[in-house]
Amino acid sequence: MSPAERRRWLRAAGLFVALLLVGAWPIDLARRGFSAAYAATANVLVTAVTFGRGGHARLAALDRPRERGPGEEVSADANLLLAVDGYEGELPVGVSLRRDAYLPLLIVLAAVVAAPLPWRRKGRALLVGLPAVFALTLVSLWLLVMWLFTHQLRGVYTAVPARDWLLDLIFRAFLLPPGHRFLVPFLLAAALVAWQKRVTAGATVGPLQLQRGVECSSAPEGPGDPARGK
Amino acid sequence: MSDRRAIELPLRMERRRSLRRTVLVTGLLMLAVSVLVYFPYDPGSVPGRALVRYLEAQAWLVGTVLGWFDASVSVQGNLILGRFPMAIVVDCAALDALAFFAAAVLGFPAAWRSKLAGVAAGCAAIITVNLVRILTLYVAGVHWPALFSVLHEEVLQVLMVATALAAFALWVRWTMRAPGRPQVVDVAG
Numbered sequence: 001m002s003p004a005e006r007r008r009w010l011r012a013a014g015l016f017v018a019l020l021l022v023g024a025w026p027i028d029l030a031r032r033g034f035s036a037a038y039a040a041t042a043n044v045l046v047t048a049v050t051f052g053r054g055g056h057a058r059l060a061a062l063d064r065p066r067e068r069g070p071g072e073e074v075s076a077d078a079n080l081l082l083a084v085d086g087y088e089g090e091l092p093v094g095v096s097l098r099r100d101a102y103l104p105l106l107i108v109l110a111a112v113v114a115a116p117l118p119w120r121r122k123g124r125a126l127l128v129g130l131p132a133v134f135a136l137t138l139v140s141l142w143l144l145v146m147w148l149f150t151h152q153l154r155g156v157y158t159a160v161p162a163r164d165w166l167l168d169l170i171f172r173a174f175l176l177p178p179g180h181r182f183l184v185p186f187l188l189a190a191a192l193v194a195w196q197k198r199v200t201a202g203a204t205v206g207p208l209q210l211q212r213g214v215e216c217s218s219a220p221e222g223p224g225d226p227a228r229g230k
Numbered sequence: 231m232s233d234r235r236a237i238e239l240p241l242r243m244e245r246r247r248s249l250r251r252t253v254l255v256t257g258l259l260m261l262a263v264s265v266l267v268y269f270p271y272d273p274g275s276v277p278g279r280a281l282v283r284y285l286e287a288q289a290w291l292v293g294t295v296l297g298w299f300d301a302s303v304s305v306q307g308n309l310i311l312g313r314f315p316m317a318i319v320v321d322c323a324a325l326d327a328l329a330f331f332a333a334a335v336l337g338f339p340a341a342w343r344s345k346l347a348g349v350a351a352g353c354a355a356i357i358t359v360n361l362v363r364i365l366t367l368y369v370a371g372v373h374w375p376a377l378f379s380v381l382h383e384e385v386l387q388v389l390m391v392a393t394a395l396a397a398f399a400l401w402v403r404w405t406m407r408a409p410g411r412p413q414v415v416d417v418a419g
Contacts, residue, residue, distance in 0.1 A: 020388075024384065026380055067379065068379060068383075074383050075379045075383065096383065098384075099383055099384060103384060103388070107388075168270065169265065169268075169269065169270070172268045172269075172270055173264045173265045173267075173268040173269070174264060176268070176321070177264070177268065177321065177325065177326035178321055178326070178383070178387050179324070179326035179327050179330075179387055179390055179391050179394075180326055181387075182387060182388050182391045183326065183327075183330055183391045183394075186391060186392075186395060
């Protein structure tokens with residue numbers, strides 16, 4: 001990597017951190033706004049699904065975030081409300097939409113915006129990346145609801161040991177670890193930037209590259225032919 | 231121009247194939263390592279007991295360092311007792327960062343000696359950063375309790391992921407610069 005390219009990437013890293021700090025700064029109004037918007041959007045899909053024998057779920061944003069209580073993983077800014085046909089009431093399960101959805105989206109947004117790419121390429125990367133992260137958050141939510149109905153609110157699903165065991169394994173190995181929420185967006189952002197960088201590089205003719213010590217015996221002879229090396 | 235493309239295109243295609251293979255192998259390894267690490271082992275099994283010992287060791291190390299500054303700190307198993315009691319559980323052990331790092335290094339095309347050295351050094355670095363993370367959380371819990379949640383659930387989690395990514399990037403740089411590794415040079419100018 002040339003010094004100029006290194007400087008570009010260092011500047012990009014600095015910009016990424018700055019964007020992340022600004023975007024992640026805990027502002028109550030922003031948190032409530034995002035929770036409400038995300039819950040409304042996600043509910044279009046979540047409420048359309050019936051889980052097992054009459055299980056339903058929906059998201060409800062909280063007016064005030066609730067601190068983590070005993071036995072809880074996170075402080076909650078929304079409730080995942082579970083209901084079963086034929087039973088009164090809804091069981092609330094606290095979730096943190098800021099951790100599970102807002103920060104992953106912010107990581108992809110900040111990384112792509114900060115990357116040293118033309119703006120059109122950034123736009124394309126975001127057009128792919130942001131919906132992909134949103135879809136992943138919905139899949140995580142769907143898996144969480146399935147796990148809750150399978151392992152906590154029994155009776156909604158007929159017990160199938162192999163399926164229940166597999167679901168529990170997926171839940172513990174991929175949903176529960178807190179770092180996965182941030183690792184996947186980081187990796188996705190890196191892949192998007194690499195993809196758009198390759199598209200940008202492919203638009204120009206690259207220099208001829210030879211591996212040291214490898215003879216170019218198939219290259220024809222001729223004066224000034226670069227394949228003849230020194 | 232066609233002579234240059236005749237040499238350039240096969241190299242690019244080979245590099246692309248190699249990259250796809252690396253990404254696929256690394257992705258599968260990450261899935262496998264995550265499952266191995268987070269499998270719900272029986273507490274009496276060898277991996278189950280090893281995990282408990284690991285968590286207790288983390289608690290003991292953090293408790294020892296905190297004890298130099300805070301005489302009220304004591305450790306019982308995986309519990310750090312003091313002005314801000316904490317339980318060191320699976321989610322506190324940075325297993326997700328360790329799993330990602332190990333899988334990424336093992337999946338990368340490099341000599342096995344480099345990979346093993348990388349896994350050992352990188353995991354040691356990540357565990358050290360995690361211990362500092364737990365220390366920070368205790369201090370925040372005592373002096374700035376309002377910050378504890380955001381540090382615990384967000385800032386320091388992102389820091390652990392960034393540490394694992396940075397460790398992997400540094401290892402790749404180190405292993406690519408190792409003597410005897412073929413260099414790709416630009417002879418066009």
